[in-house]
Amino acid sequence: xxxxxxxxxxxxxxxxxxxxxxxxxxxxxxxxxxxxxxxxxxxxxxxxxxxxxxxxxxxxxxxxxxxxxxxxxxxxxxxxxxxxxxxxxxxxxxxxxxxxxxxxxxxxxxxxxxxxxxxxxxxxxxxxxxxxxxxxxxxxxxxxxxxxxxxxxxxxxxxxxxxxxxxxxxxxxxxxxxxxxxxxxxxxxxxxxxxxxxxxxxxxxxxxxxxxxxxxxxxxxxxxxxxxxxxxxxxxxxxxxxxxxxxxxxxxxxxxxxxxxxxxxxxxxxxxxxxxxxxxxxxxxxxxxxxxxxxxxxxxxxxxxxxxxxxxxxxxxxxxxxxxx
Ligand code: AHG
Ligand code: MN
Ligand code: MN
Numbered sequence: 001x002x003x004x005x006x007x008x009x010x011x012x013x014x015x016x017x018x019x020x021x022x023x024x025x026x027x028x029x030x031x032x033x034x035x036x037x038x039x040x041x042x043x044x045x046x047x048x049x050x051x052x053x054x055x056x057x058x059x060x061x062x063x064x065x066x067x068x069x070x071x072x073x074x075x076x077x078x079x080x081x082x083x084x085x086x087x088x089x090x091x092x093x094x095x096x097x098x099x100x101x102x103x104x105x106x107x108x109x110x111x112x113x114x115x116x117x118x119x120x121x122x123x124x125x126x127x128x129x130x131x132x133x134x135x136x137x138x139x140x141x142x143x144x145x146x147x148x149x150x151x152x153x154x155x156x157x158x159x160x161x162x163x164x165x166x167x168x169x170x171x172x173x174x175x176x177x178x179x180x181x182x183x184x185x186x187x188x189x190x191x192x193x194x195x196x197x198x199x200x201x202x203x204x205x206x207x208x209x210x211x212x213x214x215x216x217x218x219x220x221x222x223x224x225x226x227x228x229x230x231x232x233x234x235x236x237x238x239x240x241x242x243x244x245x246x247x248x249x250x251x252x253x254x255x256x257x258x259x260x261x262x263x264x265x266x267x268x269x270x271x272x273x274x275x276x277x278x279x280x281x282x283x284x285x286x287x288x289x290x291x292x293x294x295x296x297x298x299x300x301x302x303x304x305x306x307x308x309x310x311x312x313x314x315x316x317x318x319x320x321x322x323x324x325x
Pocket of ligand 3: 066089110111112113114115
């Protein structure tokens with residue numbers, strides 16, 4: 001039995017988005033995510049696990065699926081005639097698809113997030129955002145998160161869920177293989193204000209800045225500690241998976257700038273990971289900071305720039321930000 005009573009993504013886009021070129025682009029991205037979901041599901045059968053011998057601009061060994069997911073996403077953009085530029089985590093330079101005119105789309109994406117999880121069959125995803133060229137012939141692609149039109153991601157987990165926001169509602173659509181469609185299953189997702197769950201890679205504790213060490217120490221000291229309650233900790237090493245849990249049931253995600261990664265500016269990528277997730281977070285009623293400033297207010301200066309990230313339930317994020325000042 002299929003969920004035929006759920007609205008389809010295509011129908012919702014046609015109803016809610018007035019620009020037909022944006023509808024086409026979002027349909028194309030959703031279908032790219034569907035193709036990537038298939039490739040993820042069959043990676044062992046297709047001999048697409050392990051690593052390649054290529055290294056991306058971030059200095060990380062590429063997985064076969066990092067490259068395949070990038071190719072599938074780029075192919076999907078091809079027929080979308082208003083896409084001027086594509087920025088991918090896996091590609092060093094900006095890819096120009098046309099000469100830029102005011103209002104053309106800039107698409108930034110992480111084709112496969114959490115790719116270290118592929119070979120161990122844990123959730124991975126695709127993250128994307130869309131902004132616009134501000135003037136004819138303007139080649140500026142590094143737009144502030146505040147100016148995004150759209151952000152979203154797909155999570156390839158027990159089911160494939162496509163999460164999307166145009167800055168108002170955050171809606172989640174489950175891929176229905178029988179109906180051949182993404183169907184609205186999680187309308188108007190809201191991050192609970194308060195939380196008792198945090199996500200951080202604790203193996204980096206010796207490198208953390210003091211406010212982060214203090215925050216985690218307070219959380220794990222339980223009902224007798226300063227927080228007066230027990231906290232739980234989860235870490236999937238896939239931002240999409242950790243974020244999807246927080247969007248669903250609350251919590252806070254931290255990947256701070258620390259002593260070891262500070263020369264690079266942090267670990268997560270501003271354009272491909274931090275900005276899209278921050279945009280979704282704020283649309284869902286949460287908050288996102290680099291420790292000092294709101295991530296959406298940061299002016300990117302390079303396409304592969306890294307940044308410290310704290311995002312999730314606004315009460316927890318405010319608490320951590322206040323400790324940094
Ligand atoms: P990617 O697979 O796109 O390179 O991203 C991995 C990122 C992010 O998804 C995750 O939160 C983090 O790196 C995991 O870092 P650790 O390996 O330090 O846990
Ligand atoms: Mn990633
Ligand atoms: Mn990636």
